[in-house]
Amino acid sequence: MSRFAARRLAAGIFLLFVVSFVSFVLLSIPTLDVARQLLGQSASQEAVDAKNAELGLDQPVLARYARWLGDALTGDLGTSWFTSEDVLTAIGHRLPVTLSLMLGVTLVTALLALLLGVWAGVRRGAVDRLVQVLGVVGYALPGFLVTLVIVLVFAVQLRWFPAIGYIPLTTSVPGWLSTVTLPILSLSVAAVAGVSQQVRGSVIDVLRQDYVRTLRARGLPPRRVLFRHVLRNASAPALTVLGMQFVGLLGGAVLVEQIFGLPGIGSMTVTYTTRGDTPIIMGLVMTTVVCVVVINLVVDLLVGWLNPKARAA
Amino acid sequence: MSEALMSDDHPRAGAAAPRRANRARRFLRNPQAVISALVLVLIGGAVLLAPLLSTGDPDAAELSKAFAAAEPGHPLGFDSAGRDVWSRLLHGGRNTLGGALIALAVALSIGVPGGLVAGYYGKWFDALANWVGNFVMALPAMVVLLASRAILGPTMWVLMVVLGVLVAPSFFRLVRGIVANVRGELYVDAARVSGLRDRRIIARHVLVVVRAPIIIQTALVAGIAISLQAGLEFLGIGSGDLPTWGAMLNEAFQNVQRSPMFMAWPGLALGITSAALVLLASALRDVLEDGDAKPPKLRAARRARVVTPATPDDDRPRASLLSVRDLAVSYGAGASAVDVVHGVDLDVAEGEVVGLVGQSGSGKSQTAFSVLGILPEGGRVSRGSILLAGTEVVGLSEKGYRALRGDVVAYVPQEPMTNLDPAFTIGSQLVEPMRLRLRLSRKAAAERALELLRQVEIVDPRRVFHAYPHQISGGMAQRVLIAGAMSCDPRLLIADEPTTALDVTVQAEVLELLRRLQAERGLGVLLVTHNLGVVADLCDRVAVMNAGRIVETGSTEQVLAHPGHPYTRTLIDAVLDDAPARPAWVAPRTDDGTEVPA
Numbered sequence: 001m002s003r004f005a006a007r008r009l010a011a012g013i014f015l016l017f018v019v020s021f022v023s024f025v026l027l028s029i030p031t032l033d034v035a036r037q038l039l040g041q042s043a044s045q046e047a048v049d050a051k052n053a054e055l056g057l058d059q060p061v062l063a064r065y066a067r068w069l070g071d072a073l074t075g076d077l078g079t080s081w082f083t084s085e086d087v088l089t090a091i092g093h094r095l096p097v098t099l100s101l102m103l104g105v106t107l108v109t110a111l112l113a114l115l116l117g118v119w120a121g122v123r124r125g126a127v128d129r130l131v132q133v134l135g136v137v138g139y140a141l142p143g144f145l146v147t148l149v150i151v152l153v154f155a156v157q158l159r160w161f162p163a164i165g166y167i168p169l170t171t172s173v174p175g176w177l178s179t180v181t182l183p184i185l186s187l188s189v190a191a192v193a194g195v196s197q198q199v200r201g202s203v204i205d206v207l208r209q210d211y212v213r214t215l216r217a218r219g220l221p222p223r224r225v226l227f228r229h230v231l232r233n234a235s236a237p238a239l240t241v242l243g244m245q246f247v248g249l250l251g252g253a254v255l256v257e258q259i260f261g262l263p264g265i266g267s268m269t270v271t272y273t274t275r276g277d278t279p280i281i282m283g284l285v286m287t288t289v290v291c292v293v294v295i296n297l298v299v300d301l302l303v304g305w306l307n308p309k310a311r312a313a
Numbered sequence: 314m315s316e317a318l319m320s321d322d323h324p325r326a327g328a329a330a331p332r333r334a335n336r337a338r339r340f341l342r343n344p345q346a347v348i349s350a351l352v353l354v355l356i357g358g359a360v361l362l363a364p365l366l367s368t369g370d371p372d373a374a375e376l377s378k379a380f381a382a383a384e385p386g387h388p389l390g391f392d393s394a395g396r397d398v399w400s401r402l403l404h405g406g407r408n409t410l411g412g413a414l415i416a417l418a419v420a421l422s423i424g425v426p427g428g429l430v431a432g433y434y435g436k437w438f439d440a441l442a443n444w445v446g447n448f449v450m451a452l453p454a455m456v457v458l459l460a461s462r463a464i465l466g467p468t469m470w471v472l473m474v475v476l477g478v479l480v481a482p483s484f485f486r487l488v489r490g491i492v493a494n495v496r497g498e499l500y501v502d503a504a505r506v507s508g509l510r511d512r513r514i515i516a517r518h519v520l521v522v523v524r525a526p527i528i529i530q531t532a533l534v535a536g537i538a539i540s541l542q543a544g545l546e547f548l549g550i551g552s553g554d555l556p557t558w559g560a561m562l563n564e565a566f567q568n569v570q571r572s573p574m575f576m577a578w579p580g581l582a583l584g585i586t587s588a589a590l591v592l593l594a595s596a597l598r599d600v601l602e603d604g605d606a607k608p609p610k611l612r613a614a615r616r617a618r619v620v621t622p623a624t625p626d627d628d629r630p631r632a633s634l635l636s637v638r639d640l641a642v643s644y645g646a647g648a649s650a651v652d653v654v655h656g657v658d659l660d661v662a663e664g665e666v667v668g669l670v671g672q673s674g675s676g677k678s679q680t681a682f683s684v685l686g687i688l689p690e691g692g693r694v695s696r697g698s699i700l701l702a703g704t705e706v707v708g709l710s711e712k713g714y715r716a717l718r719g720d721v722v723a724y725v726p727q728e729p730m731t732n733l734d735p736a737f738t739i740g741s742q743l744v745e746p747m748r749l750r751l752r753l754s755r756k757a758a759a760e761r762a763l764e765l766l767r768q769v770e771i772v773d774p775r776r777v778f779h780a781y782p783h784q785i786s787g788g789m790a791q792r793v794l795i796a797g798a799m800s801c802d803p804r805l806l807i808a809d810e811p812t813t814a815l816d817v818t819v820q821a822e823v824l825e826l827l828r829r830l831q832a833e834r835g836l837g838v839l840l841v842t843h844n845l846g847v848v849a850d851l852c853d854r855v856a857v858m859n860a861g862r863i864v865e866t867g868s869t870e871q872v873l874a875h876p877g878h879p880y881t882r883t884l885i886d887a888v889l890d891d892a893p894a895r896p897a898w899v900a901p902r903t904d905d906g907t908e909v910p911a
Contacts, residue, residue, distance in 0.1 A: 015448065015451065018448065019448075019452070023460065026460075026461075026464050027460070027463065027464055029464055136591055136592065136595060137588065139591060140536060140587050140588040140590070140591035140592070141540075141584055141587055141588065142539070142540030142543055142544065142583055142584075142587055143540065143544070144540075144543070144544050144547055144562075145540075145543075145562075145580055145583055145584055148562065148566060148576060148580065149580070151569075152569065152573055152576065156569060156570065156573060207690075208689070208690075209731065210726060210728060210731040210732045211731065211732050211733055211734045211735075213687050213689075213726075213732075214724065214726055214732045214733075214794070214797075215734065215742075215746075216687055216718070217685050217687050217718055217723070217724035218718060218719050218723070218724075218746040218750075218797060218798075218800075218801075219715050219716075219717075219718035219719030219720070219746055219749070219750045219801065220715075220745065220746055220749060221715060221749075222711065224749070228745075229734050229736070229737070232736045232737075233734065233735070233736050244450075247450070247451060247452070247453050248453070248454075250453040250455075250456065251453040251454050251455030251456060252455070254455045254456065254459065254548070255455070255544050255547065255548065258548060259566070269456055269459050269460075270459060270548055270550065273459040273460055273462055273463040273550075274462070274463070274467075274550060275463075276463045276464075277463075278463075281460055281463055284456070284460075285456065285460060288452075288453055288456050289451075289452070292451050292452075292453070293451075296451070306736060307735065307736055308735065308736065308781040308783070309735055309781070309783045
């Protein structure tokens with residue numbers, strides 16, 4: 001098990017290196033004249049050259065990447081070109097917002113998808129068709145459209161929740177809840193739709209397995225067979241889908257944070273990419289990929305724990 | 314496995330031509346497919362004809378008309394800048410759908426050839442392409458698109474090419490998977506041996522198989538591309554001034570407090586298009602992938618289950634352990650119901666070994682499952698009576714049945730490996746029923762499980778107890794299953810082809826084990842098999858089954874030596890013709906002097 005985990009971790013770290021290199025090289029293609037943007041159109045060529053030298057832009061890409069990597073390995077991601085904020089601090093301020101959102105969505109999705117999927121897979125019939133229709137609709141509608149409808153209904157019409165703004169968890173728990181409920185709801189729709197279909201499919205699959213019949217023939221109550229044996233075997237593929245959904249959720253968070261005015265790394269991505277602030281963009285890309293790697297690792301470990309055969313793979 | 318894949322998942326290559334017409338008819342008969350396709354054609358047509366259908370220039374702004382209501386020539390009114398909403402909706406659709414089309418074209422032209430080559434040739438290209446595909450899929454598309462915008466500038470069309478690259482892995486994976494499967498098929502091997510060039514094989518045999526899945530995937534990916542494109546535009550980071558549905562939504566959202574209605578038009582356009590694409594994809598799946606086999610009507614079958622057993626009016630004595638009378642099993646309900654067992658009579662006395670013989674599909678396993686109450690979904694006992702140790706089990710509740718399973722009747726299945734839960738250790742699977750059925754403590758149950766493993770002649774019981782099913786051999790797994798069946802001291806053992814899946818040497822050992830346990834415990838056994846050698850070896854009596862009916866019963870000696878029914882004779886002749894019969898029954902059991910050849 002520990003060798004399995006170490007291998008997955010090594011693959012994740014390799015992925016981080018590749019992403020950092022590719023992003024850095026691509027971002028170094030000079031399409032936007034950053035120095036001139038910073039100094040204004042009237043700045044002299046000497047001033048622009050001096051600024052470029054200050055930012056290190058006069059050096060070859062590989063040398064710049066080597067320096068960035070060396071700094072990054074010591075925990076220094078540089079400072080923003082435009083605001084002189086420390087990248088790590090800026091991201092550190094905003095990451096908890098996004099992570100609390102993700103955590104909420106993951107919990108809601110795991111719970112609802114399991115419930116709906118098992119219900120549909122065991123009962124079949126009308127319940128099953130209803131869950132399938134919900135799944136198709138939830139999957140089909142663009143996420144941000146669903147979000148807009150949710151804002152219209154619950155914030156603009158019913159006024160149950162604020163349409164915009166964020167209250168940190170440390171300031172007030174009910175306040176935090178009132179600001180994250182709608183964002184979490186918005187992000188959960190597609191995730192629940194996708195994962196519940198997978199749960200339904202694997203529950204139906206596992207129920208048809210020979211060992212389920214054999215366990216019943218040994219005199220085990222159907223409920224016990226369902227909750228102990230069927231659920232455990234069905235949850236490994238469902239977890240994999242949940243992990244894949246997470247990648248999509250990080251993208252969805254960009255739109256949802258923008259719509260609800262949440263100060264997370266999603267809205268930060270929008271703000272800084274339009275300006276071409278390379279240190280911040282690199283920091284954001286790395287943060288995102290670290291999140292993906294960690295989630296995949298957690299999913300792999302859980303799947304390995306649920307399915308002994310996967311450990312050997 | 315490969316056979317199932319071919320017939321269920323992929324249309325067979327050779328039958329492609331006559332099926333095409335058939336598919337068109339199926340498409341037209343599927344309302345979901347027709348309606349969603351029609352909606353898409355309507356939207357596409359309206360968007361293409363935008364200059365004809367709308368009067369105004371989508372960008373012409375008359376500030377005096379901001380938020381003005383509909384008027385002739387402007388059916389949807391004006392937006393916050395006084396621009397014609399109807400005209401912007403149509404022209405915006407052009408840009409939105411056009412952008413999605415670019416992304417789709419890029420994704421198809423990278424993903425499909427890549428998948429074909431990787432799946433067909435494999436080797437280093439496959440490994441590399443697969444890694445790249447996984448890599449791209451691990452990146453959140455929205456974040457990559459935003460980062461690309463920082464590099465490439467705010468041109469929507471270029472971003473759509475990037476989006477195409479980002480969704481290409483979904484085609485690549487699909488095609489690669491199918492092609493790698495097809496490549497292993499015999500007809501592709503045959504084509505290669507007969508000297509066809511790779512290019513012809515791909516064009517003739519491989520493309521045909523991937524075509525339908527690609528069409529379905531295209532509809533799904535189109536939906537994703539549209540939604541991401543609109544999302545980008547909604548964030549206001551596409552091509553600023555171009556009218557698109559996303560940009561219109563953004564603008565309407567800014568003014569949501571003043572007039573929420575403006576969100577409705579682009580929202581509806583986007584929602585309907587995406588929904589139609591996904592619904593089309595799911596309908597196409599039914600149409601293209603031979604999905605006309607309807608699932609059995611489970612609810613109806615459940616309702617139709619018989620509750621009262623029919624008492625047969627003959628006075629044949631019924632055996633004390635198991636007595637089946639006039640058993641019928643059917644699948645489905647109403648007019649589509651199919652009977653697979655028609656009126657079977659069967660008796661097993663205490664300590665007696667009865668063989669139930671027949672070819673596959675003769676209904677012998679269905680009979681065995683009925684006795685255990687574990688018919689697959691959709692199946693039910695539609696007639697007859699089954700007495701199990703004196704209890705009528707036809708129409709018995711699940712709870713009542715459970716009291717019999719394990720300690721009255723137990724089951725040894727055919728396929729050892731698929732009958733153990735892969736997620737639990739052997740030990741926990743043996744212990745669990747004993748704790749529930751015999752109310753043993755965890756420790757006592759574990760001790761008993763180890764003792765049982767010893768009894769089924771497993772050399773290292775402790776290791777097997779802690780092993781997972783995938784860590785032991787098939788023969789070992791069958792011994793474990795026999796131990797499981799014995800664990801609650803049953804009086805009747807139902808063994809369904811217990812040796813068929815095993816190697817020949819292991820078969821003999823497992824049969825020997827069954828014989829020993831039967832003799833030691835005085836078990837009654839119903840042995841379901843197609844192997845007459847096994848019957849001759851173990852059984853006191855034999856019942857021969859064909860097409861859902863018992864055609865002959867009698868003592869093993871009598872039936873094998875003097876078969877009365879022509880079907881029995883065919884079975885015996887088949888054994889003599891090819892497979893060597895087990896030598897055990899050859900010499901001693903022929904009493905008329907003629908040597909039965911082995």
